[in-house]
Amino acid sequence: MTKFDNYINGEWISADHYVKNINPSDISDIIGEYASANAAQTERAINSAYSASQSWGDSTPQERFNILDFVANELFSRADELGDLLAREEGKTLPEGKGEVMRAGQVFKFFAGEALRLNGEILASVRPEVDVEVTREAVGVIGMITPWNFPIAIPAWKIAPALAYGNAVVFKPAELVPASAWSLIEILSRSGLPKGVVNLIMGAGRIVGEAIVTSDKVGAVSFTGSVATGENIRSKAASRGAKVQLEMGGKNPLVILDDADIDVAVNCAVQGAFYSTGQRCTASSRFIVTAGIYDEFVQKLTAATKALKVGDARDSSTQIGPVIDEKQLQSDLDYIDIAVKEGAKLVCGGQRLDLDKKGFYMQPALFIDTSPHMRINKEEVFGPVASVLKVSDYDEALKTANDTEFGLSAGICTSSLKYARDFKKKSQAGMVMVNLPTAGVDYHVPFGGRKGSSYGSREQGSYAREFYTIVKTCYIWAI
Ligand code: UN1
Secondary structure: OOEEOEEEOOEEEOOOEEEEEEOOOOOOOEEEEEEEOOHHHHHHHHHHHHHHHHHHOOOOHHHHHHHHHHHHHHHHHOHHHHHHHHHHHHOOOHHHHHHHHHHHHHHHHHHHHHHHHOOOEEEEOOOOOEEEEEEEEEOOEEEEEOOOOOOOHHHHHHHHHHHHOOOEEEEEOOOOOHHHHHHHHHHHHOOOOOOOOEEEOOOOHHHHHHHHHHOOOOOEEEEEOOHHHHHHHHHHHHHOOOEEEEEOOOOEEEEEOOOOOHHHHHHHHHHHHHHHHHOOOOOEEEEEEEHHHHHHHHHHHHHHHHOOOEOOOOOOOOOEOOOOOHHHHHHHHHHHHHHHHOOOEEEEOOOEEOOOOOOOEEOOEEEEOOOOOOHHHOOOOOOOEEEEEEEOOHHHHHHHHHOOOOOOEEEEEOOOHHHHHHHHHHOOOOEEEEOOOOOOOOOOOOEOOOHHHEEOOOEOHHHHHHHHEEEEEEEEEOO
16 A cells, blocks of 8 residues: 655655545545654644745745746646546545646646736835835745645645745645645645745644644644634634634525526526535535525426436546545434424435445435524535525525525525625625526635634635735835
8 A cells, every 4th residue: 555655844754653545435445545744743844834934935936936837737737637536535526526626727827927916015105205115925834724625726725825925834634635635745846846845744633733723833824624623723823823714614595586597596506505515615505495486496406406416426427426434424414314303304315325336425415394593504514415495585585595604605596687786785605606506616716705604814816915925014214
């Protein structure tokens, strides 16, 4: 079995302990054994990033461009191979896996350009003969802790801006998906980066994550994952004065009004709720439907959901791959029980599937006759599970959509400009979609939510510079 090591200070470093990376479509398939770092190794990685950050902060925009562009080109040219690896370790379908690798490449391309575009401002002071310069500098060391559901795109959209703006990186990927992370860092290891600028520390959250979050040498922590872990990170990192950026859960609504194009609405619903096995923080989990279109929508959505083909992520006929692991599958199934007990009506799916290959398969589940107070409409399931809520009109739909502690993404299907416009203004989500699925975002514009979904400044696009730089204001009197 091949062993994959951590990358610390420009060297591949073995560990005392390795963790098996299991294919969720076929648990007899072990992808490799991946190092699990101890606290001392994590400390070394942080120290090497800290030393390297000084000179990397002085690197030219051209050097940064060249490195990011090199990574982008290699991701594009290896998209089939890396997309297959991603599908094998995460359970996304092949088109989703390849699409994600392409997206990671586009992120690196975008930030290669951003390295050249970092600018400041010059203003006249209110005092005579004095100029004011506002510039942006690197933060220093960025700690990043990433989830299992986007094993290459999320690391890309944290690492690329960190490097573009002159920071060093200590990167801890989710334990369930080390292969995509390792492959990305392996490319970076050949990109011409000075040693220590990027460090890969695979391992457990309570050891590696804890060391990153609590180290005084880590100036900023960017995290995507669960609410509980995010809140723990916020209290530890923010209290020692570090910058913190958190992307956490969602309970994203898709409103369907009477005047919606029914086929567009059903397609948005299926795409948003069930693709990527519903394992996206942007997934739609609440369909809020007005009375006039309710019956037709439920009937068409039920038929479309039943028709979804669940199977091995790497089988070209599969539409929905497996759930990531046994624990997540059990949690999804528990939510099915909870919803049924609370009175929701299960119209299809919701059971574990035993296919030829032993994996974590589940038939996508749809509930109707649900009400806003039910746990299925309040808590994030993070699986192929969605529910329908019936409302009388647009006003009730808007109120129900906003009736959540989360605020990541929200969608509306309508042909009415008036309602679409009102929803854009009054939705309490960070991202609003009109006649589009709540999930599946562009790589060059800001990503993030409101309320309990997010904390700190936005990720992606040129807005990312807010988190990855610090502002300096200089006053110059030319005497
Ligand atoms: C998307 O919907 O295209 O963890 C991206 C997540 C998000 C990314 C979603 N941070 O699901």
